[in-house]
Amino acid sequence: MPTTKLTRPTVPFSEAAWITGLPSSIFTEESHYRLREWARKWCDDVLMPAAAKYEEAGIITDNDAYSQAAKDGVLLVFALGVRVPQKFADMAKAQGIELPAGIKPSEWNNIHDYIIWDEFNRCASSAAVMGLVGGLTYGAGPIIHFASEEQRQKWLPDIFAGKKRICLAITEPLAGSNVANLSTSAVKSDCGKYYIVNGNKKWITNGIYSDYFTTAVRTSGKAGDAHGISMLLIPRGEGVTTKHMKMMGGGGSGTTLVEFDDVKVPVENLIGKEGEGLRLVFYNFNHERMTIAFTALRYARVCLEDSIAHARRREVFGQKLIEQPVVRHKIGHMAREVEALQAWVESVVYSQLHLSTEQSNLLTGGTCGLLKAHAGIVLEHVCRDAVHLLGGMGLTKGGTGDRIERIWRELKALTVPGGSEDVLLDLGVRQQLKLVKPQGAKM
Ligand SMILES: Cc1cc2nc3c(=O)[nH]c(=O)nc-3n(C[C@H](O)[C@H](O)[C@H](O)COP(=O)(O)OP(=O)(O)OC[C@H]3O[C@@H](n4cnc5c(N)ncnc54)[C@H](O)[C@@H]3O)c2cc1C
Incomplete structure (x- = not known):
């Protein structure tokens, strides 16, 4: 140590x-x-x-x-x-x-x-x-x-080196939680040298800034068929259009509608094999969910920090807010949620330190789903109380409430992407059920 x-x-x-x-x-x-x-x-x-x-x-x-x-x-x-x-x-x-x-x-x-x-x-x-x-x-x-x-x-x-920017383009207007539903098509050209890509991707973080789009495309089958999906790196070029989406949260990071219109992509840009695109997408989900949990945890701590600082300065009815037992009680609830989340995050980080990515995906996949969902729920609770403790300042851009006002607008951009809360709560339980022995099995 x-x-x-x-x-x-x-x-x-x-x-x-x-x-x-x-x-x-x-x-x-x-x-x-x-x-x-x-x-x-x-x-x-x-x-x-x-x-x-x-x-x-x-x-x-x-x-x-x-x-x-x-x-x-x-x-x-x-x-x-x-x-x-x-x-x-x-x-x-x-x-x-x-x-x-x-x-x-x-x-x-x-x-x-x-x-x-x-x-x-x-x-x-x-x-x-x-x-x-x-x-x-x-x-x-x-x-x-x-x-x-x-x-x-x-x-x-x-x-x-920062000369090319990249983003992950999976979601489509009709394929979000259900990734297998995607329909952006990649059809081989007659000469066999290109895929011709057509379709739309929605809510793509950094899309407007990107030169490369790591894109899940359909090379065979119909929407809903998980085995017909492949992964292509599509460079920005003819037929690729990007439009900035107006968002409650995530807009500043460049949330984007990406349109592919007869885009010619060299077959050498296929990542992995045809038909294994979904496996490639799922492989990184654990890490993505952990990074969202890390973000929610720090945001929740920021809410706590800025509200306590305010409560120690602000005088209402002749005393500082922090001298009110009701205010301390509210802060106590915020703090217990943040510290418990911290402990869970640290414990999963520690487990994963000692596991390969494959082991981690298998053994901590369900836990990561639950943790990501939980982190968003904690953030919503803590941010709600932080906005109240700051009064009008909690709704004001700039000044004491600047970070809290921003987090309030941003927090749903942590609970929907990367697996929506309801989907992950369900997935977390299903994954854990797979890891235990069937009920009634001998020890
Ligand atoms: C700010 C932001 C950034 C994003 N960045 C990216 C990105 O970089 N790349 C990318 O590919 N995508 C990105 N996305 C898309 C994101 O992954 C999807 O929005 C998400 O997967 C949910 O899909 P959906 O919006 O189509 O909602 P839907 O799939 O329509 O689901 C809507 C709601 O239905 C409920 N629901 C759905 N299925 C179930 C179920 N099985 N059980 C219980 N409830 C269910 C949930 O409450 C869910 O929130 C981003 C989205 C946002 C908002």
């Missing part, structure tokens, strides 16, 4: 226990503490100013944060997620890019992934964080795990 000094934050519950220096069974490496400090500074220096600009405009207005993220290895680690295999680190190093905070590729794991998501989300801006890494995190996964070496060499260096 690295020696860390106990620190006293200015606001109670504003930090997870390990950050205040309390002993932890998970955050045991010096690199965890180094990355946390680095990511906090990066959030303060790059993301907070970016959030102010992008949230005001409702869209990303410049390339400043993205270029900085490329230089500082942020794009690299978000594209790779929970491990940094040496071959990908070498690919990035050839362009002068190393991991953040001087972490070695062999050291990086899902604990570092949690730390960087947690710290970056202190800015409470989906435009800044998801605008930067939403498409990349989910869109690069199939290339990292399933593309051929030739495809990786062709696409990844530019993605790590």
Whole structure:
């Protein structure tokens, strides 16, 4: 365990226990503490100013944060997620890019992934964080795990260097929770050199900013047939149109309607084999759900932090709000939900540290679904109370309630994508039922 000094934050519950220096069974490496400090500074220096600009405009207005993220290895680690295999680190190093905070590729794991998501989300801006890494995190996964070496060499260096942006295009107007229902068609041309792609993708994070679309397409069968789905990397070009969607949450990150109209895609852009597209999509679901739970957890903590700070300043009926037992009671309920969520997140992160992705998908898939659903529910409770505690300021853009007002608008963009709450509560139970012995079986 690295020696860390106990620190006293200015606001109670504003930090997870390990950050205040309390002993932890998970955050045991010096690199965890180094990355946390680095990511906090990066959030303060790059993301907070970016959030102010992008949230005001409702869209990303410049390339400043993205270029900085490329230089500082942020794009690299978000594209790779929970491990940094040496071959990908070498690919990035050839362009002068190393991991953040001087972490070695062999050291990086899902604990570092949690730390960087947690710290970056202190800015409470989906435009800044998801605008930067939403498409990349989910869109690069199939290339990292399933593309051929030739495809990786062709696409990844530019993605790590921020020269090309990527997103994941699965959902369609008639295929959301039920992915197998998708109908965007990819038909081989007579010459056999191309797929001709036609169809629409809806709510695609970062779509308007992207050069590459990691796209689930139908190469055979009808809507509903899970076996006829394949994965194609579609470059922006003739026949690809993107339109920014107006959203209650997630708009600033570039939520997009993507239209493919007779798009000619070289057959070399098929990722994996024809017909195994859904397997590739599902492979990354656990990680996607964990990152959404990390975001909801930090957002909930931000709500708690900003409401306690306000309650200690604001005087109503001749005393500070925090002196009212009813206010402390409300804060007590918020805090118990946030701390319990923190403990569950840390425990799943720890389990996954010791499992391969395949084992993790099998053994923690149901838990991840439940955790993601739970994190959204906690955030809704905590944010609701935070808005009340701030009174009018909780509804006001800018000033004391800035982050809380934003989180209130954004929180459904955490509970619907990545598996809607009802779908995941059901999935979580079904998955756990599969893992136990049939009832009545002998021990
Ligand atoms: C901000 C945002 C960003 C997104 N980013 C992306 C992206 O980058 N790429 C991408 O491909 N997609 C993206 N999506 C799409 C997202 O994955 C879908 O919205 C989601 O899967 C739900 O699909 P749907 O909207 O079609 O809802 P539907 O599938 O129509 O479901 C509507 C509701 O019905 C209920 N329901 C559905 N099925 C069941 C069931 N089996 N059991 C119980 N209840 C059920 C649930 O309450 C659900 O919320 C994004 C969406 C949003 C809002």
